[in-house]
Amino acid sequence: MSRSHAARVAAVRRAMAQEGIDVLVLRPSPDFRFLSASPGATSPEGVLPEDGSPDGGAGPGVFLVVTAEAIVETRDPAGLVPASARRVGVDPEMRASELFRLAIAAELVPASAVLAPLRLRKDPAELAALGRAVAAAEAVLAQAAELAWFGATERAMARRLRLLALESGCEEVISLRVSAGEHTARPEHVPGGRVINPGDALLVSVCGRWDGYCAEAGRVFAVAEPPEDYEAMYSVVLAAHRAALAALRPSVPFAELARTVHEVIDASGYGRFAAPHVGRGVGLGHDEGPRAGEDAVFAPGMTVCLEPAIYVPDLFGARVADVVACTAAEPVPLGTRPHTLHVLDR
Template identity: 35%
Template sequence: MTTTSSDLYPVSRLAAVREATAAAGLDALLLTPGPDLRYVSGYDALPLERLTCLVVPTAGEPFMMVPRLELPAAEHSPASRLGVEFVAWDETDDPYAHVAHRLGSLTKVGLADRMWALQSLRFRAAMPDVEQVLAGSVLGPLRARKSPAEVAALRAAGAAIDAVHAQVPQFLKAGRTERVVGRDIAEAILAAGHVTVDFVIVGSGPNGASPHHELSDRVIQPGDAVVVDIGGTMPSGYCSDSTRVYCVGEPSPEFVKYYDVLKEAQEAACAHVRPGVTCESVDAAARDVITAAGYGEYFIHRTGHGIGLETHEDPYIVSGNTTPMEPGFAFSVEPGIYLPGRHGARIEDIMVCGETAGERLNHSTRDLVIV
C-alpha cells in the first residue's frame, strides 16, 4: 500500500480532534511543534523558542500562530490543506497574549505533551485563570488507534529496520568496539530509508544487562552475547524499533538456556494479542513464562510501548493498564532477561492488533544469531 501525506494526515482529523476536545471538557488545544501538532496537521514544524502553535478551540475557528519567518514553511506544509488561518507574528509581538485575547474567556485548555516549559509558562502568564492539562488526554486515545495508512507506514518502517538487522552480522566482529559497530549500524539505518537515527544500542557482554546501554568503547570479545536495539524515523514521520540478539562465537549453555525461555515468552505475548484482551494481560503472557522459569526478578521493565509518530506513546503494555486492545493499536512486544555483570537478552517486535489477532511488523529471525 502506497501512502500519501493526505492518507497519513487527513483533513478530517481536525474535526475529530475538536469533537474529542469538547467531549473531554476542554475549551481548546494548544499544539506546539512535536508529534501532537504533526498528528493533527501534518506540519513537522521546527521546535524553536519562537512560538508556533495550532490553536484548536471547541467554539470558534482554529488558527495557527506562526513566526513570520516560518510562514512560508507553514504555508507549504500539509497544514495548508486544513483551511485554517495562519496568523503571522513579528519579533516584537506577544503571540501568547494574542492567543489569550483571541480565545477570550476559558476554563481549561490542553497543552501539547511535548510543549517546552518556556511556552507553557508563558501561556500560564497570559491566561492565569485557565487550568492547563495535557493534550494527551484527548489525543492519546486517538493516536493509539492507527488508521490503515498509519499501519502501512509502520509496516514500511518495520521492513526498513529488518533490512538493517540483516546487515548487523557483518558489523559484529571480535576486536571491534561497540561504538564503531554502532556507527556502521547508524549509517545502515539511514541507507535503509530512515531520515533520522533515533537510537542505536549495542550492548556486548555484561553491557547487555543494561537495557538502555549507551554505546561505549568496550571491545567485543569472543563468546560475547550482543543486544542490538535500533530504530529511526521514516520520511512519513512514523518510527521503527526492533531488538535482536547476536553472539560472537559460541554462546555459553547458561545463556542459551534463558534465551530459549525469552523466545518462548515473546512468542506467548505475541500470540495473546487480539481485540478485547487488556494491555496488562499481554504483559502477563510474557512475564508468566519468564517467572515460571525462575528468571522473573531479571525481567525489569514493561513488556512494551505504543509506537507511531513517537517511539514511545500509548498504549503501554504494562501491569495496571487495563485498557482493552482495539484494532489499530500498534506497540512493541519486548520482554528481556538481564543478569547484572554477566549478560542479557531482549527480543522485540512491533505488533499491530488486527480485527481478530495480532500482526508482527518485524520479520527478521528471532533465533539467536551466531556470527
Template identity: 30%
Template sequence: MVSRRVGQARRRLEAEGARVLALPPGDDLFYLLGYTPHPDERPCYLFLTQEEALFLVPELNAAEAAAHVPFPTITYTDAEGPGGALREAHRRLGAPPVVAVGDTMRADALLLLQELWPQALFIPGARVMAPLRTVKSAEEIAALRRAAATADAAVEAVFAAVRPGVREVELKRVAEDALYDAGAQEVPFATIGVGANSAFPHHTTSTAAAKAGEPILVDLGSRVDGYMSDITRMAFLGSPPARYLEIHALVEEAVCAALETIRPGVPIREVDLAARQVIERAGYGGRFTHRTGHGIGISVHEAPSITHTNERPLEVGMTFSVEPGIYLPGEFGVRLEEIVVVTAQGPQILSRLPRDLRVL
C-alpha cells in the same frame, strides 16, 4: 486528512471540557498537520478551539510553515520576542477556563501560556490526542511496515560487521548508515550493547569492544514517512554457553506467550502477564524490570502501554512492541522485540527477521 483529524481533535477537546488545545512542535502537531517545524527555544504553538485555529510561529520558520499550515498565522522576530504575538493570540482566543497543552511542550513555553491565561486550568494534551493516535489507519500501518523493513536491513548489517575488537560506536555507525541506505529519513536511536552492557535495558552506546564468548544486543529505530520502527535482536560472538542459551530460550518463550494472547477484546494487561509469568516461573521475575511493550507510531513510545495494570481491551489497528527481557548485571542481558499490529485474526508482526540467536 488535516480537516478530518482537526475535526476529531475538536470533538475530543469538547469531550474533555477544554476550550483551547495548545500544541508545540512535535509528534502531535505532525499527526494533525503532516508537518512540524524545527523545535527550539523559540515558542511556537498551534492553538485550536471549536471555532478557530491559530498558528503562532517565529518569523524564521514562517515561510516553510506557510506551505503546510492552512490556518491564520501570527509571527514574531527574534528581536521582538513572542510577547506581542501572544497578546494577539489572547485577543483572538479570549480567556479560556481550561487549556489542554501538548505533553512535550517545553517548560518555558508552558510558563508563557500560564502567564497569558492565569485563570486557566491546564490539563495534559494527551487526554485529547492519545485517543486519536492509538488506533492506526491502513496508511499508517503501511508506513510502519516500510520503517520496519529499514530496521531489518540495519540489524543484518550490524551482524555482518561484528568481529572481535569492533567497538559499540563503530557498530552504531554501521546501523545508522544501513538505515539511511534502506530508506530511513531519520535515525532517532541505534543502541549497541556488547557483553555485560547488554544487561542495561537503556544502555548508552560506548567505546566498549566486542569479545569472543560474549553476546551483542542490537536495538534500533528509524523514521520513514513520519512513522517509527523499533526492533531488538541478539547475536553471540563464538559458541554460546548453556547459561546464555537458557536465558535466550526463556525470553523467546515469553515473546511467544505474549503473541499468543493478542486478539481484539483481550485486556492489554493479559499480554504483559503472559510474558511476565513465563519469566517469573523460571525464577527471573526480578530481572524483568520493565513493561512488556509500548505503543508505536509517529512516536517511538506512545499509547497503549503494555503493562499488567492496563485494563483497556485491545482493538484492531493498535500497534505496539512486545519486548520482554532478562537482565543479569555483570553478566549479560537478553531482550527480543517485535512490533505487532492487532488484526481481527490476531497479531501481525512487521519484522521479517527471525528471533533466533545469531551465532557469529
C-alpha cells in the same frame, strides 16, 4: 486538506468539545504530527502560517493552534487564543519557557486528554506507515549482521549503526543499543569502549523515526559461538515472546499480556531475572499508549513494541523487540526478520 486529514481534525474538535477545551496549542511533537496531513513533515499540509504565506514551515518556535473554527501555524500562539477561552489544552512536551510566553488567563490543561485516546488506534494509512518504518529498522539490523564485529568497540559499532540508520532515511535516531558480553545484562547500558570478542553475546537494537512514525527492531547475536547456557536462556525469551503474541487480542488487558509473559519466564526458573516491562505502545511517538500501568485494554488498530527480556547480572541478557498490530482477527507482526540467534563469523 485531504479528506482523511479533515476527518481527523473533526474528531479532535468533537473531543475538545466533550472535554470542555476551547483551544489546543501544540509545539512540534508527536501530537503536532498527528494533526499534520503529512506526519513525516513538521509543518501540516493545508495549514497556513498566520501571515497566509504558503511556505511557513514549522521549526523552532512554531506552534499549531486549533480552535473550533481554524487550525493555524504561528509563532505567536497567545495572539490566536480567543479572549473568551476558558480552558486551553497545551502540548505535554511544552517547555516551561513556552508556557510562560503564552501569558494567557485561561486554565491550562494537558492536550493529551483530547489527543491520546485518538492516537491509540491507528487507521490503515498509519499502519502502512508503521510497517515501512519497521522495514527500515529491520534493514539496518540486516546490514549490521554483515559488519565486521571482532575487535571493534561497542561505541564504534553504535556509530556505524547510526550512520546506517541515517542513510536509510531515518529522520531521528531515538536510541541505539550495542551491548557485548556481560554488558548485555544491563538494560540501560550505553555503548562504551568494551572490545567485542569471540564468545560474546550481543544485544543490538535500533529505534528511530521514519516518515513521522517510530519503530524499533532488536535482535540477539553471538560472536563466533554463543556463551555456555546462552541458547537455553534465549529460548525462554522467545517462548515469552510467542506467549505475548498469542495474548495480544482485542478486549485483553495489557496487564494480562504482561502476566502471561512473566508466567512463562517464571516457569523456566529465570523469573527473578525478567525485565519488569514487556512492551510499550508505538506510533508517532516511540513510547506512547497503550501502557501496562494505565489499565489499557487492547483494541483493533493499537500497535505495541513487544520486548520481553531476561537479564542475568554480570553474565548475559537477551531481548527481542518487534512492533505488532492488534487486529480484529489476530495480531499482525509488522516486521519479517526472524528471531534466530545469528552467529557472526567476523
